[in-house]
Amino acid sequence: MSELVLKGGRVVDASGTREADVAIDAEGRIAAIGPNLDGDRVVDCGGCVVAPGLVDIHTHLREPGREEAETIETGSRAAALGGYTAVVAMPNTEPAIDSAGIVREVLDLGAKALCDVRPAGAITVGREGERLAPLAEMAALGVRLFTDDGTGVQDSRLMRRALEYASSLGVVLAQHCEDAGLAAGGHMHEGEWSSRLGIPGVPAEAEELMVQRDIALCRLTGAPVHFLHLSTARSVELVRQAKADGLPVTAEAAPHHFTLTHEVVQGYDPVFKVNPPLRTLVDVEAVAIGLADGTIDAVATDHAPHSQEAKEQPFDEAPPGMLGLETALALTLERFPVERALALLSWQPARVAQLAGEHGAVAEGRPANLCVIDPTATWSVDPEKLASKSRNTPYAGRTMTGRVRHTFLRGEPVVLDGEAQR
Amino acid sequence: MRHLLSISDLGREGIEELLDLTDSFVEVAERRIPKVPALRGKNVVSLFYEDSTRTRLSFETAAKRLSADTMNFSVSTSSVKKGESLKDTVETIEAMGIDCIVVRHGSAGVPWQIASWVDASVINAGDGWHEHPTQALLDCYTIRQELGGFTDKRIAIVGDVKHSRVARSDVLAFTALGASVTLVAPPTLLPPSLEGWPVDVSHDIDEVLPKVDVVYLLRMQKERQTEALLPSLREYTATYGLTRDRARLLQEHALVMHPGPMNRGVEIAAEVADLPRSVITRQVANGVAVRSAVLFLLLGSGSDLHV
Numbered sequence: 037m038s039e040l041v042l043k044g045g046r047v048v049d050a051s052g053t054r055e056a057d058v059a060i061d062a063e064g065r066i067a068a069i070g071p072n073l074d075g076d077r078v079v080d081c082g083g084c085v086v087a088p089g090l091v092d093i094h095t096h097l098r099e100p101g102r103e104e105a106e107t108i109e110t111g112s113r114a115a116a117l118g119g120y121t122a123v124v125a126m127p128n129t130e131p132a133i134d135s136a137g138i139v140r141e142v143l144d145l146g147a148k149a150l151c152d153v154r155p156a157g158a159i160t161v162g163r164e165g166e167r168l169a170p171l172a173e174m175a176a177l178g179v180r181l182f183t184d185d186g187t188g189v190q191d192s193r194l195m196r197r198a199l200e201y202a203s204s205l206g207v208v209l210a211q212h213c214e215d216a217g218l219a220a221g222g223h224m225h226e227g228e229w230s231s232r233l234g235i236p237g238v239p240a241e242a243e244e245l246m247v248q249r250d251i252a253l254c255r256l257t258g259a260p261v262h263f264l265h266l267s268t269a270r271s272v273e274l275v276r277q278a279k280a281d282g283l284p285v286t287a288e289a290a291p292h293h294f295t296l297t298h299e300v301v302q303g304y305d306p307v308f309k310v311n312p313p314l315r316t317l318v319d320v321e322a323v324a325i326g327l328a329d330g331t332i333d334a335v336a337t338d339h340a341p342h343s344q345e346a347k348e349q350p351f352d353e354a355p356p357g358m359l360g361l362e363t364a365l366a367l368t369l370e371r372f373p374v375e376r377a378l379a380l381l382s383w384q385p386a387r388v389a390q391l392a393g394e395h396g397a398v399a400e401g402r403p404a405n406l407c408v409i410d411p412t413a414t415w416s417v418d419p420e421k422l423a424s425k426s427r428n429t430p431y432a433g434r435t436m437t438g439r440v441r442h443t444f445l446r447g448e449p450v451v452l453d454g455e456a457q458r
Numbered sequence: 459m460r461h462l463l464s465i466s467d468l469g470r471e472g473i474e475e476l477l478d479l480t481d482s483f484v485e486v487a488e489r490r491i492p493k494v495p496a497l498r499g500k501n502v503v504s505l506f507y508e509d510s511t512r513t514r515l516s517f518e519t520a521a522k523r524l525s526a527d528t529m530n531f532s533v534s535t536s537s538v539k540k541g542e543s544l545k546d547t548v549e550t551i552e553a554m555g556i557d558c559i560v561v562r563h564g565s566a567g568v569p570w571q572i573a574s575w576v577d578a579s580v581i582n583a584g585d586g587w588h589e590h591p592t593q594a595l596l597d598c599y600t601i602r603q604e605l606g607g608f609t610d611k612r613i614a615i616v617g618d619v620k621h622s623r624v625a626r627s628d629v630l631a632f633t634a635l636g637a638s639v640t641l642v643a644p645p646t647l648l649p650p651s652l653e654g655w656p657v658d659v660s661h662d663i664d665e666v667l668p669k670v671d672v673v674y675l676l677r678m679q680k681e682r683q684t685e686a687l688l689p690s691l692r693e694y695t696a697t698y699g700l701t702r703d704r705a706r707l708l709q710e711h712a713l714v715m716h717p718g719p720m721n722r723g724v725e726i727a728a729e730v731a732d733l734p735r736s737v738i739t740r741q742v743a744n745g746v747a748v749r750s751a752v753l754f755l756l757l758g759s760g761s762d763l764h765v
Contacts, residue, residue: 226650226651227650227651227653228651228653228654230649230650230651231649231650231651231652231653231655232626232649232654232655233566233567233588234566234585234586234587234588234589234623234626235566235567235586235587235588236587237650239650303570304566304567304568304570304571305571345543348543348544348545348571349543349544350544350563350564350565350567350568350571351565351566351567352565352566352586353565
């Protein structure tokens with residue numbers, strides 16, 4: 037008899053959908069999947085989807101350095117409540133995750149978290165775009181994704197070298213695509229609304245130029261490239277073509293880029309300031325199509341907590357970024373059927389982040405990293421009730437459909453009935 | 459109406475109501491003692507995060523003509539220098555019991571943020587590149603005074619539209635009142651998108667000048683050269699400046715306007731600025747009356763102007 041049985045749910049993963057109970061053993065592994073399983077403890081999953089835990093390839097946990105906005109503990113609690121069992125922590129901390137020492141610090145703090153925390157390493161020292169960071173040293177500690185996120189590697193020659201060097205390490209370089217010269221001084225998407233609101237804009241081409249360049253560098257070096265938070269229609273088209281050409285590229289998009297347009301900036305609330313910025317309806321739809329047709333591999337939150345003080349500044353002084361971990365699932369379900377949504381939120385990002393051995397499947401013998409979703413539950417976003425330490429959600433008051441009921445991390449119920457257990 | 463943040467808060471009727479009200483304050487200005495008690499006991503604070511002499515003085519004079527108390531929060535000598543946040547500053551000021559904040563800030567949208575934080579009325583005295591509604595109102599008043607109205611009138615706005623809050627408010631106001639507006643500027647000084655702007659665009663000032671009733675010149679800032687928006691100010695003057703020769707292309711009745719401060723010799727030749735058709739000082743004089751009308755409209759509910 038097993039420790040724990042998830043009873044009466046509909047199991048969904050990459051292998052398909054089936055009505056089945058899931059039994060978890062004392063080691064936190066999936067012991068059995070099938071009808072009429074019994075255990076010491078039964079968790080009712082009637083009417084729910086039992087899915088592999090979600091995997092976020094793009095989370096800002098802010099620790100070390102910006103603990104007033106988020107910590108690994110609070111961010112991982114938000115993640116678990118959002119259905120995530122693994123997050124990749126972006127390296128734009130203070131100091132940046134650009135050495136083995138900082139990687140160890142994040143791994144240590146992550147060991148006590150409510151989900152697996154996998155640090156991404158910086159490509160360049162201090163994310164300054166000048167010298168290569170010790171990629172091999174960090175890779176030896178298990179780092180599988182490197183990025184200077186927050187900024188793109190501007191120097192094409194340095195990016196080429198980074199790709200060449202990384203190609204022997206079995207890791208992937210991820211790019212925040214933004215041509216710094218063209219984007220300089222901008223605070224929102226350049227177009228109709230920036231012109232009307234008098235806010236300096238960032239043209240879509242600032243992103244597309246670097247997507248195009250990195251596709252060229254991918255072709256040149258043969259090394260894989262992952263594109264972070266694609267936000268424009270032409271970026272999506274460029275990646276679609278690169279994939280058709282057989283290049284080893286992957287891509288992600290954030291929920292806000294298939295949900296919100298630049299029009300929401302008209303009230304000047306910096307909660308809607310984000311980088312890449314919210315764009316046009318054409319871009320929003322193109323991102324959604326890219327997610328539907330397989331051009332974009334994953335929904336990634338770009339969860340970017342900022343303190344109240346930081347977001348109560350004038351629009352052009354406030355830092356970009358919005359919360360995402362607790363709302364991503366519902367927003368993805370708003371757009372896509374549940375199987376597609378879970379592919380984009382769980383097993384596809386698990387593959388990109390090279391976490392597919394631990395996360396992204398419901399299968400016997402695998403760690404029980406699972407989430408149980410009530411796809412019809414409706415709820416309203418109340419910033420005060422979010423587990424994140426920050427409140428900068430752009431969805432305050434929005435009614436959402438689809439909610440996480442339980443989350444299991446290696447068999448441990450870290451979320452039960454929508455409540456974090458620690 | 460509680461705040462004046464944008465010209466679009468007013469609409470055509472609102473603008474016309476305000477211009478009619480302004481007539482009363484022009485009359486007040488002509489009195490021996492140009493003062494009415496309409497806003498006695500009201501407290502108006504000017505909160506200017508950017509240097510401005512004329513707008514700040516204009517608002518303070520307007521408030522004093524209505525017998526309001528005025529406070530001037532000067533950012534350069536204040537707690538802001540010590541790192542106080544905008545929100546804390548505003549809440550501190552409000553705690554002193556004020557009825558109206560007149561705010562100028564270098565960032566677009568700040569008046570909207572302040573309006574969401576306080577109970578007092580907020581008047582936008584210029585936010586970044588975005589809007590400067592009272593400037594547009596005084597421009598409208600001046601044009602109505604000189605030309606009798608806006609129907610069938612053609613107005614050219616010349617210069618750095620991209621970075622101009624005056625241009626954004628003027629376009630909204632002039633077109634709301636029925637004038638047709640042509641923006642005249644090199645492409646680098648136009649907004650990246652003019653979608654939704656009811657205007658024409660020209661890059662040929664010589665072709666536009668003979669057709670217009672008003673030529674409105676915007677201030678050209680020197681730093682536009684270093685941002686590679688212009689090769690040089692000299693080239694700007696040569697291609698878009700209202701030189702003495704170009705001023706001759708204007709119709710007999712056409713007005714020359716400028717929000718000030720002028721760069722004589724750049725966007726406008728010194729001699730042109732001093733021509734009778736130039737109503738630039740008239741604009742300044744009307745500014746006080748227009749701002750009195752705005753303050754009265756926002757704060758004077760129930761009180762009689764002619765007490």
